[in-house]
Each structure stands twice: as structure tokens, then as C-alpha cells.
Amino acid sequence: MVSVILAGGGTAGHTSPLIATAQAIAAAEPDAQITCVGTARGLETRVVPEAGLSLELVPAVPLPRKVNADLFKVPFRLAGAVRVAKKILRDHGADVVCGFGGYASLPAYLAARALKVPVVIHEQNALPGLANKIASRFAVAVLTSFPSTELPGARFEGLPVRQSITDLAEAGRASQAAGARQEFGLNPDLPVLLVSGGSQGARSLNDAAVDAADRLLAAGIQVLHVWGPKNFHDGLTERDDPATGARYVPVRYVDAMERAYAASDLMLARSGAGTVVEVATLGLPAIMVPLPIGNGEQARNAKPLVDVSAAICIDNSELTADRLVREVQALFAAPGKLAAMSQAAQQLMRPGAARRVADIVLAAARKTTARKAGGER
Incomplete structure (x- = not known):
């Protein structure tokens, strides 16, 4: 059984593809353990449980748009959020983290990197967000909704939509x-x-x-x-x-x-x-x-x-x-x-994105489980 962490939230732009991917993973591998990571301030606190999915929360770490006192608190707040995310990944024996942007994604990405858990990112927008820009430098797969999105190693797979x-x-x-x-x-x-x-x-x-x-x-x-x-x-x-x-x-x-x-x-x-x-x-x-x-x-x-x-x-x-x-x-x-x-x-959008993203996430998770099994022998 693989353990998949899906991180993201805030608005429907992040939660909808997360839920669609979770559903596609469950359909492809019914025994997969799927855990979603969000923050208390986002839409995910309602829509993720309503979709029948498990939700864990990390502290939100918004980045101020202006230079002020809050900006200098960001590194400390982020470090705290990463500690919470590490505990979630350890508790669930995470084999892969797939993020969709939003406040919850960056702590999950950084926790995964520290714990040597592979990261898959999916960028919804044509212009990528900060969390995905950072994670694209170490992710095993960088997936986009639009062919023109500029991220290192980006692959146009389309946006997962609900069934x-x-x-x-x-x-x-x-x-x-x-x-x-x-x-x-x-x-x-x-x-x-x-x-x-x-x-x-x-x-x-x-x-x-x-x-x-x-x-x-x-x-x-x-x-x-x-x-x-x-x-x-x-x-x-x-x-x-x-x-x-x-x-x-x-x-x-x-x-x-x-x-x-x-x-x-x-x-x-x-x-x-x-x-x-x-x-x-x-x-x-x-x-x-x-x-x-x-x-x-x-x-x-x-x-x-x-x-x-x-x-x-x-x-x-x-x-x-x-x-x-x-x-x-x-x-x-x-x-x-x-x-x-x-x-x-x-004629513009590629159909079947949810299944493609799910397959990529599961492939990364299976490599982790194979590595764990090899280390145990």
C-alpha cells in the first residue's frame, strides 16, 4: 500500500484539482492511503471532508506584499509550519507529496525534501506561484495546466477536473x-x-x-x-x-x-x-x-x-x-x-488530466516503497 500526501488549498482553484486527483488515485489504486494537507483558513476545511478525504492542517504562512514587520516573521512562521508538515509526513509514512499550490504547499514541499520524500508539483496557472517555483527545483515531476507555463522541466498534462x-x-x-x-x-x-x-x-x-x-x-x-x-x-x-x-x-x-x-x-x-x-x-x-x-x-x-x-x-x-x-x-x-x-x-484542453497526474504520482510513490523494501532486506 502506498501513502500519498496531497497538499494545497485556499480557493477552489487549488482544491478542485486536488480532489480530482485524489479521486483518480483512489480509482487507480483503491488501497492507497490518501491524506490531504491544507490550512484552517481555506476552502479545503469544508470541501475536502465533504469529498470523503482525510485532511490534516498546517499553519498558514502568507507572504506580505509590502515590506513590514510581518515580512521578517515569515522565516520563523515557515519553520514552524514545516515542523508540523514533517510530523504529518512521518505519521502517515508518506511515499510521495503532490502539491497544487496555496499556503499549505510550501511547508509540505520543504518537509518532503528534508525527509527525502519525492515531490510532484502541479501548477494550475499559466504564471506559476512562488511555492511551485521553489519546489520545481527539486521535484521529480513538474506538471502544468497550460503549455506556456515556464517552470524548469515542465510537462503539459492539463488540469485535473472532477469526474x-x-x-x-x-x-x-x-x-x-x-x-x-x-x-x-x-x-x-x-x-x-x-x-x-x-x-x-x-x-x-x-x-x-x-x-x-x-x-x-x-x-x-x-x-x-x-x-x-x-x-x-x-x-x-x-x-x-x-x-x-x-x-x-x-x-x-x-x-x-x-x-x-x-x-x-x-x-x-x-x-x-x-x-x-x-x-x-x-x-x-x-x-x-x-x-x-x-x-x-x-x-x-x-x-x-x-x-x-x-x-x-x-x-x-x-x-x-x-x-x-x-x-x-x-x-x-x-x-x-x-x-x-x-x-x-x-479543442484547446487535453482531456484525462486527472488520470495522468494520478499515474505520475503513483509511479513516484511506488519507487519510494520499492526503495524502502530494498533498505529493509
Whole structure:
């Protein structure tokens, strides 16, 4: 039996591929012991246990963006987190550590290096994060979601997505659209714009969508609006346009995001790696509004879709209700363009990433178990 440690968390961009890989490992080797490592401040504290996976926690060590007193505390905090990670790896007899970025990954990577446990990294974004940049120098495999990601020894394998996304891609969104719309209380016969700023929501997308909603409903375009837990409030209610029958449906959060995708014909979204890969896998045309802060990774994530005309990209500063209404109405008035965007998206991403990543992780783990067995003889 092999023992696999999967590290990462914070947002769905890290937790979703982690869970998808865990599921693929369990399917390939049912006896494998799988332990996830996250922090108390991330989405993983809810979604990982809900997926039936074991979760251990290490202290979060955020890196301040400015030079201040907290910056000088980072080495001490990191050393403490690494000590906790070492104990987790020892307690579980780790044969391999696979990290997906986020606060939990760097302590796990450094603990693994100190204990001579092989490291596999998977980078979701086109522009790599700090933890994966560091670990790429000593990892036995460096895997990426996008072919253009610059890391030493990088191999483009695609982004692991949940089996439910793969199943929907194989079945086709159109085959499940009517049923999914009814689940959300939408009119099954009218088109749907899905709005989602990711697991935490996005204020600029929310503001533009709610201000545009009445005009979209009047045009016969429904809106399924995923606000995000921090932004949703009790004053948000469903409504419809009496003349067209189109409905506006606000929701706090969607756990089974594949049902929201199935209900939709077009998406307004941030361009986190998970969203980019999932809409590409499903052939869901998108209007992408990259997060304007950070190191520009979201704009880089969106570029492959934009380059093949599978998505439209709008700067955050240019997203207004007027612009949104104009873009959405133009796309729904040209069904041939929507169909072409869908086809272009599905040709972009390699399917089966979860299984490929799982196979690479298991191969590294088996080498460790073979080495341990050799040392015991």
C-alpha cells in the first residue's frame, strides 16, 4: 500500500484539482492511503471532508506584499509550519507529496525534501506561484495546466477536473440543460447567462450583473447569478420579466458547479485556472474578466481561450452594466458564433488530466516503497 500526501488549498482553484486527483488515485489504486494537507483558513476545511478525504492542517504562512514587520516573521512562521508538515509526513509514512499550490504547499514541499520524500508539483496557472517555483527545483515531476507555463522541466498534462465535469463533457451540456435549469428554478426553454466570480465571488462582476439583469431579462436572457458567500445577502431575491418569462436567480454558492454549467449557454467569470479549464472542457463560451490584482496570472490564463476565439476578455475597469448587456446580447443574437466558440474551446484542453497526474504520482510513490523494501532486506 502506498501513502500519498496531497497538499494545497485556499480557493477552489487549488482544491478542485486536488480532489480530482485524489479521486483518480483512489480509482487507480483503491488501497492507497490518501491524506490531504491544507490550512484552517481555506476552502479545503469544508470541501475536502465533504469529498470523503482525510485532511490534516498546517499553519498558514502568507507572504506580505509590502515590506513590514510581518515580512521578517515569515522565516520563523515557515519553520514552524514545516515542523508540523514533517510530523504529518512521518505519521502517515508518506511515499510521495503532490502539491497544487496555496499556503499549505510550501511547508509540505520543504518537509518532503528534508525527509527525502519525492515531490510532484502541479501548477494550475499559466504564471506559476512562488511555492511551485521553489519546489520545481527539486521535484521529480513538474506538471502544468497550460503549455506556456515556464517552470524548469515542465510537462503539459492539463488540469485535473472532477469526474462530474468529465461526465458532463462526454454527455454534452445540451443533453442536460432543461433538467439543470429546472433545478435552479429557471425557464427550461430560454437561454441562460451564468455569472460567477469563483468560490469567493467578485464584486465587480456582481455589480455589473445585477445592474444589467432587468435589461437582459427583457431581452429574454435569463441570469443564474452565483454571488459567493461573502457577497450574498438576504435582500437578493428571484424575479422574472412578465413579458418574456426570463428569470433572474441569485444563489449564494453552488457545490455541484457542473449543474450550473449544464444550465447555461454563456458564462461571465473571472479567469482562474479552474474556471478556464472547466469551461474549455465543456465547450461553454465565456466572457472573462481577469482579476486586476496579483501578478497577472488570470490574464495569462484567459489568453489561450481568447487566442482561439473561444472567449472574450474584458478588463475589470471596463466592465459596466452597459458593456455587459451589449456583449451578451450580441452573442445571443449570433448563435453560430456561440457554437464556434464552444467548438474552439473543446479543442484547446487535453482531456484525462486527472488520470495522468494520478499515474505520475503513483509511479513516484511506488519507487519510494520499492526503495524502502530494498533498505529493509
